Amino acid sequence: MTDSNSHIGRRSYLKLAGGAAASAALAGCTGGGDEEETTTAAEETTTETGGEETTTSTPEESTEPFNVTITQGQMPSGLDPQDHRETPTDIVVLHAYDGVLTRDATGAMQTALATNYERIEGENAVRFDIREGVTFHNGEELTPEDVAFSINRVVDEDVSFASPQSDQLAGVASAEVIEGENAVKVNNSSLNPIVFSEFATYLDVMQQSWVEGNSKAFISQNMNGTGPFKLDSYTEDEEVVLSRYEDYWKEPAAVETLTFRAASEASTRVNQLLQGETDVIVNVPPQEVQRVNNNENTRVAAAPSTRIIYNAMRYDVEPFDSVKFRQAMNYAIDLESIVQNVLGGFGAQTSQPTLPEFVGHNEDLDPYPYDPEMAEQLVEESGYAGAEIELNTPVGRYLKDLEISQAVAGYIDELPNVSASVRQRDFGSLVDELLAGSIEERPHWFLIGWGEATFDGGLVMTALLSSEGLLTTWQNEEFDSLLEQAGNQSGDERDATLQEANTLAHEECPWIFLNQQFSVYGVNDSIAWEARSDERIDAYDMSLK
């Protein structure tokens, strides 16, 4: 629990270190899904008038408390909920900390520490009414000051430290307590149409006095939240043990003791599950699914994740500067076969940049059908018959990424008038090229994945396809103006604009649209639990069967 100082400035170091996970959105995680699992649409309710308090699901009444062990691929990097960018850390700390809003297993928004939320008329601000009678694990009561402090700790580096999560609350400028009320006002730099969506996904509320009274090192090794579990012990790199918080503001969890461990090898995790040494494991590879399902006491639980896998084609280089050629690439591949045979059914075909559970998804768009004749004809019409193209792909970063790339290149290579090959790339060097300042420095054709936990299609399209986007390989004025228009809208109006943008992307084919990645878990049969679409493992929702 010590922290040594080096020559690096503390604030800058923390900012740097917090970003050590690099791009959380780019960061792949292997996983899969169950083809029989149904995809449930998330109800995005960024309402203007505020959300009613909703009753979240509570665990089944059980007289027999039980202990649960969850084995992830890696241990948390620390326990400060506002100083990390990794999903494994999030999964642990979210059991001890709550947000003002949250999401259910399908991604639908719910209230948590806020009982009501609404936009403040005439201002670029929103209001959260804070729940009363909530206590932190140290027994002290939650106040609106704690909520405002927590928001400011993320967005304002002068409050405590430079949080690597500041971009997750993009558009949020500051927070303050509303005088005389048990409420917090959040000031935005503009309309910020996705502000509630951001708060439903991010921001864990911490106690101001606890944060200010302890060192940064202490905070990263201990927890004091309002969540359903409190910290019992933490052994760095080895184990986190939590126990049920009896004074939780909802019903106490059914799980009595919750232990987190890690095993980087997927087969090790599977063997632990089969032997009953753990109860829930992450990222069951497709080849191990049968073993888990065939075992007497275990099953596979899967859900579509928020990660989309796609092949980007640079609009400014031959032959990808032709819309017809790009469309031909989409007709050339048998996506259904790739999902069934390469991914073992643990994926969903995509037709647009926005996933079905996201705001802005256009239900009228279908994936491109497999039509090699049409593809061949479009290649001829594009004037690029005889083109030779090379697909840059990471290996082992996303579920079956190399195999998907080989299948895509294989289908395209089968066209009589195009030659395609695969170039395996180190993920780090590929990301370096993708993050290069300009489109011109990016590979011509590459496979990559992108996860967006806010369930917002606008954010995905802005980052990946707008002219100024972080990873863009496309420039289209009409598309840019649609995104800009959506930035000043909210609710259904914004949804419709984003759907229009998706239609345009579908027709112009800046990508070969591939698959939505699934999260696949192995679970002990004695536990009732559903996989979530946001990659969280919520032990509060677990109960004994």
Added chain:
Amino acid sequence: MSLSRFLIKRSLQGLFVIWGVITVVFGLRFISPGDPANVLLPPDVDPEVRAQVIAELGLNEPLYVQYWEFISGIPFGDLGLSLVTRTPVASRVVTKLPATLELAIAATIVAVIIAIPLGVVSATRRHEPADYGATVFSLVGISTPNFWLGVMLILVLAVQLNLFPTSQRPIGIDGILLLVLDGDLGAAADGLGTWLWHITLPAITLGTYFTALITRLTRSGMLDQLGRTYVRASRAKGLPETLVRYKHVLRNTLIPVITVIGLQLGTLIGGAVITEAVFAWPGLGTLIINSINARDWPVLQGSLIVVAVGFVLVNILVDALYAYVNPQVAYD
């Protein structure tokens, strides 16, 4: 040359080797693909913050300045801070060292217990079924990859037969010693049982190659010694065969065997990486793999340096012992 002069000379040579390793480890960061700044910072970070961080980290400094910053702290145990957990690298590495050391030592014990009797039997029953059996065992052991053997042992002995746990290290020797110091001998005994139960499969996995190697070495050493004239003389004067084999021949055979055991112990420390990953054993190997996955360069560098230092120290110790136990070997 006296022992002290020998030790000084070998220590200086060791320091040179360690310096070389540190330099290579430092250089690895620069020849590996991927800009550290892209690893450390979120992709959409403000360019000004990015430049500030790069400057404060010294990544924009000339190479020799960065090199000096890196190397100057090492003699004082300062290996920098982990980029991911921001705890001191030295303490993280040191806390992982016991798990790796006990695994390496357990693997060595497994190897010695099996290999030396097997080698002796193989040599004394040359061209008999026992010899062929030992030879086949050695060849299979040397040829079997660690990761495959580990997975197979888990599948058969843990998953199918339920004789051992699949993985994890619930308690280590350090924890058991603490229990002993607390006077809780019952818990310490339980802990020791748990430890043995958990370490058996990883130790066999890590020690199999080593077992095969020592078996071959013992066999060839014994055969060599059995052909010597002193053996014939011992037999001629009527010494029982058991005494000839085990008091004279085996003793002389063990000198090179002990040397190899010592040297291999260093290799095992570094080579436990895969075994630790397969058995989720929280040692240095797991730390190395995790730091590679997280691109946590300071931790990776620190781990490699500690492994290298351990290897050099073991080498010096073995050299000194070798000369000590065999006076025919001079300290030169």
